[in-house]
Amino acid sequence: MNVSCLIIDDEPSSQNVLKSFIQKIEYLELVHVCNNALEALEYLKNNTVDLVFLDINMPQLSGIDFYKSLKNPPKVIFTTAYSAHALEGFEVDATDYLLKPFSFQRFIKAVTKVKDLNDVKIDYIIVKADKKLHQIKIEDIYFIEGLGDYIKVHLKNSFLVTYKSLKMMHNSLPKSIFIKVHKSFIINKNKLDYIEGNLAIINTNKIPLGQKYKQEFLDHFNV
Structure with a gap:
């Protein structure tokens, strides 16, 4: 499973x-580079990543304060020239x-920890809906629709509505399978029937492909 990375330095x-x-x-997979924490905040409003390489000592907003926000x-893997920041880094x-x-060898040691965490297989998630806790297999999710502060989790012949942001849900799912194709939609690429123009068809549902996300989505299929 690839690990998407953001550099903030x-x-x-x-x-x-x-x-x-x-x-x-x-x-x-390096997806973006930001020169400061404020720039990174703007980027993360509309994008998700698996890992941030984050400098601590930056102007305007420190890496620690940015991460806490x-x-x-x-x-996160903190990077800094000041050893005094180490303890504070681990506290978050x-x-x-x-x-x-x-060194490159020390870098490998750090990123291997992240990969080991990412490779832990996620088989199911818990979704709170209708005053109940539902255990849902990852493979049973067809797509997820954002509805403001809520999301609708679409299964084969039903759906669940729960109080959670689309970004939160995306962060809890394997990004090699669940791909954001629109500001309001994440799809399970294994459930895709076909693509027609700017629409992804899943189980007769027509899901729009946002211009911002379409090419990255197609890249998963080497198109």
Whole structure:
């Protein structure tokens, strides 16, 4: 399973080191680079990632304060030139902490921890709906529809509505299978029947493919 990565660092030299290291690891996929925490906040409003390489000492908003502000934070590996920040980094449940300048071998050790966590197989999720807790197999979910502060989880012949954001749900599902195709829709690519124009057809349902998401979605099928 690939691990999507975001770099947040205000130093171009540090960005370049991380880009080079990420490129050497087959399962890591760099999706974006941000020069500061405020830029990253804007990016994460509409995008999700599995892992953030986060510098701690940045202007305007520190990496620690940025990470604490996230409601549903991805896994994080802190990077900094100051060893005094290490303890604070681990206090916010960081996966690892890299002290600059770090070697490629030390980088591998850090990202391997993330991959080990991501490779844990998720078979089901718990959805609270109708005052009940429903255990749903991942493979039984056809697609998920965002409805503001709620989501509708579509199964083969039924659906459940629960109080949760689309972003929260996406973060809890394997991203190699569940793909965001529109600002309001995530689909299970294994349930796709066919694509027609700007529509994904799943079990007779016509799901719009947003212009922003369409090509990334098609890339999963090498189209």
